[in-house]
Amino acid sequence: MIGRLLSSSRVIRRTLVLGAVAALSMGLAMAEIPRANAAADPPGTTLGVAAALSGRYFGTAINASKLGDTAYTTITGREFDMVTPENEMTIDATEPWQGQFVFTNADRVVDWAVRNGKRVRGHALLWHSGQPQWLLTLSGAALRQAMTDHINGVMAHYKGKIYAWDVVNEAFADGSGARRNSNFQRTGDDWIEAAFRTARAADPAAKLCYNDYAIESWTSAKTQAVYTMVKDFTSRGVPIDCVGFQAHLSSGSDPYPGDFRTTLQNFAALGVDVQITELDVPGAPAATYAAVVGDCLAVSRCTGVTVWGVRDPDSWRSGDTPLLFDGDGDKKPAYTAVLNALNAAVPGASPSPTPPGGSCTATLLPGAKWPARYNLGVTVTGSDHWVVTMTLSRTQSVVATWNVRARWDSARNVLTARPGGHGGSWGVTIKHHGRPALPTVSCRPA
Helix, strand or coil: CCCCCCCCCCCEECCCCCCCCCCCCCEECCCCCCCCCCCCCCCCCCHHHHHHCCCCEEEEEECHHHCCCHHHHHHHHHHCCEEEECCCCCHHHHCCECCECCCHHHHHHHHHHHHCCCEEEEEEEEECCCCCHHHHCCCHHHHHHHHHHHHHHHHHHCCCCCCEEEEEECCECCCCCCECCCCCHHHCCCHHHHHHHHHHHHCCCCEEEEEECCCCCCCCHHHHHHHHHHHHHHHHCCCCCEEEECCECCCCCCCCCCCHHHHHHHHHCCCCEEEEEEEECCCCCHHHHHHHHHHHHCCCCEEEEEECCCEHHHCCCHHHCCCCECCCCCECHHHHHHHHHHHCCCCCCCCCCCCCCCCEEEEEEEEEECCCEEEEEEEEECCCCCEEEEECCCCCEEEEEECEEEEEECCCCEEEEEECCCCCEEEEEEECCCCCCCCEEEEECC
């Protein structure tokens, strides 16, 4: 679903050479993530096969209008084991006139998926956008009844054919914890709950998901609002099975929220599955794609990843070249990074409890120096799953990092770093303003 892009001003990743050794470290207990045994687990040769080795799926959004494109369907058929109709199941597409359902294009997608052995994510039953004009003229009890009728009509048509439904899509406002001021919301605060209860009755076998964008960072108000809703639903028995994180990541120096894994873990701890549902990243940086997939692989209840389109020209943001295949259908470096990450996973891998007496150590490795800045390498030992906190003096600032997922807090002069797919070796460039003292560093469990 097209959502507003996440803004970011975080640090630039780039590859620099690490220098000679000096040490400064502090250790705390940490858990390790086991790695797959290559001899015991032959690697998957496609995204879908590799994901299946860890008990997950790897999917894509497809458009009915492109199913006549042989190159398009060849890639989709070969690489993906889950498909999501791009816009063919929205309200305006499936119920253009009240009580009159049209499934022509949605059926084309579902029929193609069934013929080719793919599962289907249904997207989306209720969404503030993509509404037909007749629905916009309703309000109050009449609108609430129309919402219920729409869910029942669509789910009855596809009963038994859909793996999971995005029952409600994008119900929270950007930049706050408030509900979006939509016509649905104006029928009453319980409209989302009513939608999920209706959907459960319509098809008890389908998984029921809430789906949204800009909820990847754990510290955002929007994320916290969705979390509060899901926590309330699970505590009261409202039937919600999964939460979808669209992950339409932004352009900029570092578009990836370093605490995404924390977000996935916290939602999963509520007893729901989590899924990455609409992934695309401007420029398709390999490290970012690998990091997103790696976060899913580290959370046992993250059941799969869907990219929002097959080739760059198929993307709603095609000018950003955000996907795994280019316009010629060739695999991009991000494809290889994702495939490698999937093949490195262990079935059901998730962070294990911290072993008593375990520790991780972050060691600083001073490198190249210039009049106004210097490089530091960092080596983390003792664990594969860690968070390193680096505190700089008030006269210093971080201008770049590499081989790590990092967030620079300029107000506190603190850099928080997590694994970025390169093991425990990473680095940082610090602008020192004439005071090149080393920062302090600590390591703690994630």
